[in-house]
Amino acid sequence: MPDDIERPQPPASPQTVAELLPYLPVSADYGRQWALVFGDELAERLAEVQAAHPTQHWARPVQLTDGRHMLCGDLLSEVPSGLYGVGFQHLDASRFDEISIVPWAEAVALLPQPDTLPE
């Protein structure tokens, strides 16, 4: 069997994680273009799942200034069977359409500003 068969390419402008499920794992470079953004309920569910299945690798969201939670899209290069595969496999796949994909720069603009250092 030839080993140079090209894998199908993920969409150029995905809207939710559900659209990317057939393409996982995506490449790290593809994933770095995106942020995964979701609400409080999914953030709590993610924490519960990881607490129930602890590993050394934690998908740890940060809260944006608009109240939503954000993970970096390159985590999708480590699922379903990479560093974050354990927790991923215990998530409810039917809710992946609730995780929005937004351009990384847009999400970074919503990160809280760190305390400034003394002058």
Place this chain on the structure above:
Amino acid sequence: MSLAAKLPWTHRFAGGYGGIGSQPLPTDADAIDYLSRMATADGAGVETGVAVAVDAFFRGLKATPGLFDAIKASCILCGARTLNGALVPMAGAAPANNNFISDDYTRGGATPGLKGNGSNKRLSQANPATPLQNSAHQAIYLSANSAFAAPSEATHIAEWPTSGTAGRTQITTNTSQTFTRCRETTGSYLGSTSVGVIGISRSDPADYVRRVGQASETITETSTGTPEQVVYVFNNSSGSYSDARLAFYSIGESLDLEALDEAVSTLVTAIGAAV
């Protein structure tokens, strides 16, 4: 580099065999223990060239009295075959990985290490020793500096109190400055920065030593407290994330920064040449 140096250090012919050269193998018991744990995490032993460099590193640390024992938590973020292997601690507990992926890790070459993204990736771990107010150190090996220009900055390692500012301990840089605190409140800027080892060490209530660019200076700032036991690498508690690439970090009690710099710099250079 010899063929033998490319064999896994656990290979039966790693020490030498006719036609592939010969070389010494690791002998330090702590180095062998560390390399064995790394091999389990990686799924295979590192090349003998890497293992010998790690062995020399451990022996070098032990050659300076008090140096090895002052390191309470540390990871060598290069050399290992995978990120899992790189997160095996050479001292203390293993850190928790928050959001780093395999592609963030470069095991060798000119700029090895783990690269932050300046936004949400960090390592966190408990300091296994109760932090002391007047005996403390933090050190990193900065393979590639932050791209943040002043007034933005990247905090590479920090151990802060749960609340307030007394006893903060951190190493922060941007493209033109270095900022450090060592068990204190105010902190001190250096109007330059450098790749390589950056370290701070306090053994006196009145001042501490800062080492940047292979030069040490004494910073006269009184210690003001102790931090909590959670250490963040690539981040502090207030959201200043690092986008730099780090090949080593350590925390613990006060130590000889010049000796640590020499040992770590030699290690990173040797690993970079070996893989």
